[in-house]
Amino acid sequence: MLGGLDSFFDSSGFIPHGVCLLWKPEVLALHVGADVLIGLSYYSIPIALLYFVLKRRDVAFSWVFWLFALFILACGTTHFFSVWTLWNADYALEGVVKGVTAVVSLLTAVALWLLMPKALALPSQTQLTAANQALHREIEIRRQAEQRYAGFFNNLVEGLFVVTVLPDGHFAFDTLNPAHSAATGLDPDCIRGRLVRDAVPHETAEAVIERYEACVAAGGPIDYEETLDLPIGKRTWHTVLVPVRDDTGRIVQILGSARDVTERKRLQEELVQTSKLATLGTLAAGMAHEMSQPLNIIRIWAESALSRLRDGEADMARLDKVLSIVADQTERMGKIIDHMRTFSRRDGSSTQLFNPADSVRAAVELVSNQFALENIVVTMDIADELLVTRGRPLQLEQVIVNLLSNAHDAIAEQRAATGGPRDGRIEVCMRCDPGQNSAVILLTDDGGGIDPDILPRIFDPFFTTKEVGKGSGLGLSIGYGIIDAMNGRIEAINIDHGDGRRGVRFIITLPVSRPSAQEMERAHA
Amino acid sequence: MPDTLHILVAEDEPLAAMALEDFLTGKGFRVTLAQDGLEALERHRDDPADLVITDLRMPRMDGRALIRALRAQDASLPLLVMTGFLALEPGQDDLTADVWKPLEILRKPISPQVILETLARLMKPGGAAA
Numbered sequence: 333m334l335g336g337l338d339s340f341f342d343s344s345g346f347i348p349h350g351v352c353l354l355w356k357p358e359v360l361a362l363h364v365g366a367d368v369l370i371g372l373s374y375y376s377i378p379i380a381l382l383y384f385v386l387k388r389r390d391v392a393f394s395w396v397f398w399l400f401a402l403f404i405l406a407c408g409t410t411h412f413f414s415v416w417t418l419w420n421a422d423y424a425l426e427g428v429v430k431g432v433t434a435v436v437s438l439l440t441a442v443a444l445w446l447l448m449p450k451a452l453a454l455p456s457q458t459q460l461t462a463a464n465q466a467l468h469r470e471i472e473i474r475r476q477a478e479q480r481y482a483g484f485f486n487n488l489v490e491g492l493f494v495v496t497v498l499p500d501g502h503f504a505f506d507t508l509n510p511a512h513s514a515a516t517g518l519d520p521d522c523i524r525g526r527l528v529r530d531a532v533p534h535e536t537a538e539a540v541i542e543r544y545e546a547c548v549a550a551g552g553p554i555d556y557e558e559t560l561d562l563p564i565g566k567r568t569w570h571t572v573l574v575p576v577r578d579d580t581g582r583i584v585q586i587l588g589s590a591r592d593v594t595e596r597k598r599l600q601e602e603l604v605q606t607s608k609l610a611t612l613g614t615l616a617a618g619m620a621h622e623m624s625q626p627l628n629i630i631r632i633w634a635e636s637a638l639s640r641l642r643d644g645e646a647d648m649a650r651l652d653k654v655l656s657i658v659a660d661q662t663e664r665m666g667k668i669i670d671h672m673r674t675f676s677r678r679d680g681s682s683t684q685l686f687n688p689a690d691s692v693r694a695a696v697e698l699v700s701n702q703f704a705l706e707n708i709v710v711t712m713d714i715a716d717e718l719l720v721t722r723g724r725p726l727q728l729e730q731v732i733v734n735l736l737s738n739a740h741d742a743i744a745e746q747r748a749a750t751g752g753p754r755d756g757r758i759e760v761c762m763r764c765d766p767g768q769n770s771a772v773i774l775l776t777d778d779g780g781g782i783d784p785d786i787l788p789r790i791f792d793p794f795f796t797t798k799e800v801g802k803g804s805g806l807g808l809s810i811g812y813g814i815i816d817a818m819n820g821r822i823e824a825i826n827i828d829h830g831d832g833r834r835g836v837r838f839i840i841t842l843p844v845s846r847p848s849a850q851e852m853e854r855a856h857a
Numbered sequence: 858m859p860d861t862l863h864i865l866v867a868e869d870e871p872l873a874a875m876a877l878e879d880f881l882t883g884k885g886f887r888v889t890l891a892q893d894g895l896e897a898l899e900r901h902r903d904d905p906a907d908l909v910i911t912d913l914r915m916p917r918m919d920g921r922a923l924i925r926a927l928r929a930q931d932a933s934l935p936l937l938v939m940t941g942f943l944a945l946e947p948g949q950d951d952l953t954a955d956v957w958k959p960l961e962i963l964r965k966p967i968s969p970q971v972i973l974e975t976l977a978r979l980m981k982p983g984g985a986a987a
Contacts, residue, residue: 621914624941625870627966632876635969636883645883657872705869705914 346421360418367411374408392454393447403440406433485509491590495544497583503528503544512590536560547573548583568594604810622668622702626661633657685720688728688771688842689762695732696760708743708756715763719771719844723818731811735775735838742779764844773840778833781826790824819843863887865906867897867923869915877910880969894918898926908979913940928957935979941965
């Protein structure tokens with residue numbers, strides 16, 4: 333075997349390659365010079381390639397660079413061997429070197445073609461630059477957005493806060509904005525990550541944790557009003573909590589916003605009070621009339637009886653009759669005064685469950701006698717069902733009286749405009765939906781209707797069509813506020829009665845429920 | 858003042874009408890009652906009164922319409938108006954104007970004694986116009 337190898341590499345039978353060049357020095361010099369230069373160049377290329385690969389560890393397909401280095405190194409070696417074989421006829425050894433070079437070249441060529449699709453898929457420098465620029469733009473947009481949201485978060489007067497819902501169900505503060513910080517006295521840096529029950533006083537913690545738990549239980553936004561005793565005084569907040577879920581659907585965060593509504597509530601109450609006074613004003617004339625009637629009856633009967641008594645004409649039967657009349661009339665006056673009281677007194681701050689039909693009846697009774705004197709008939713059609721709604725009964729009564737008073741004014745105005753004495757009609761009707769979830773109060777007049785152009789504005793505060801001094805323009809807007817606070821709805825539409833009469837229908841929709849026995853007792857109390 | 862003076866009372870409150878009837882008949886007047894303006898006009902047509910006492914607010918036909926109708930028929934018929942209203946509303950006839958005389962206005966509640974005095978003033982020839 334070794335003998336075989338020896339004979340393979342035995343070069344004694346060959347003649348050096350220089351013989352072919354006839355040892356002509358200039359040809360020899362050209363070959364040697366060219367091959368040496370090519371060899372040296374080839375040898376330097378792998379060094380550059382390897383230097384590049386070693387410096388740029390992130391370069392894709394680095395093994396190809398190694399393969400290239402090897403391939404070029406082999407090519408360089410063949411050139412150096414060409415110089416060697418000019419004088420030494422080691423053609424077998426040269427063949428081995430060429431063979432190795434061939435294998436490496438083939439590998440490189442195949443690898444290159446196999447790699448081509450992947451290499452083409454690599455982003456070009458232009459593409460990378462474009463992508464880079466796009467990324468920068470994106471970053472800039474996001475930075476601006478973040479700045480904007482941070483601006484919201486930091487500058488909103490509404491208090492904002494984020495609460496983390498821990499896996500064990502406990503709540504921890506995440507952050508809160510400066511407005512909320514100022515209002516509550518909590519420092520965002522001090523409370524971040526702390527359990528709610530540790531970060532705020534026990535009583536407050538209990539109250540807010542109950543709300544957070546309610547939000548998690550509801551699985552959706554909840555909103556409520558709460559009055560908290562803070563160092564700056566008792567403040568009322570309207571708070572909204574929104575749960576945030578992770579990919580698995582678990583509620584991991586609660587976003588909260590809290591608005592200080594103390595001033596608004598006070599103002600609202602004042603407006604209600606103002607509107608009461610305005611309603612009271614329009615009713616004052618009617619009230620004076622109502623009061624003067626029984627007083628008149630009492631006075632005439634009493635003085636007449638007194639006169640007979642002094643003349644010695646009085647008998648027991650007459651005195652009995654006169655005193656009974658007097659007693660009846662004082663009772664009548666007492667009822668009028670009771671109604672007046674409902675308007676002058678504040679309604680108390682808490683809501684209660686009550687039957688809306690009672691308020692409607694009371695309102696109609698309050699005005700129907702007075703209206704009848706002006707030939708305005710108020711009819712009442714109320715379904716006999718006991719359902720309750722939450723709110724303040726006297727406020728609802730005030731809304732109905734205000735609507736009745738408006739209807740009265742519209743009829744009177746139309747009567748004055750058309751000249752003739754004409755009967756007016758106001759229908760008050762109350763019905764429940766079949767599911768008994770809502771009650772609808774319909775109040776329809778025949779006072780000519782409302783100009784469609786102004787119909788959408790009638791619930792705006794201070795909007796009035798009455799002449800200066802006759803209406804504050806607050807009645808309907810306050811009514812709207814009251815019904816809204818009861819989670820109800822009030823709207824107005826024009827109605828054509830079909831017999832030449834036209835008018836307005838106010839539709840009040842209120843949420844109702846069937847009362848429990850206990851609630852029934854309370855509603856009646 | 859003749860005791861047989863016939864007074865027509867237009868008043869929609871039955872107890873107030875009865876009180877006046879009781880008092881005035883006790884004082885020797887003859888009294889006819891009407892519940893509203895229209896009925897008062899009918900009664901007056903059937904049995905003319907010497908004097909008419911009327912309320913202002915009444916159903917069907919109110920006191921103002923009644924006064925207009927009566928004044929149109931008889932310029933000298935004495936009229937006594939009883940009202941519970943404090944203020945005159947815009948657009949209404951001002952009943953204190955001379956054109957309505959002889960006419961007196963009394964504000965409720967009214968003392969029977971004042972009614973008597975006013976009646977006397979109205980029935981005195983030329984008294985109400987003074």
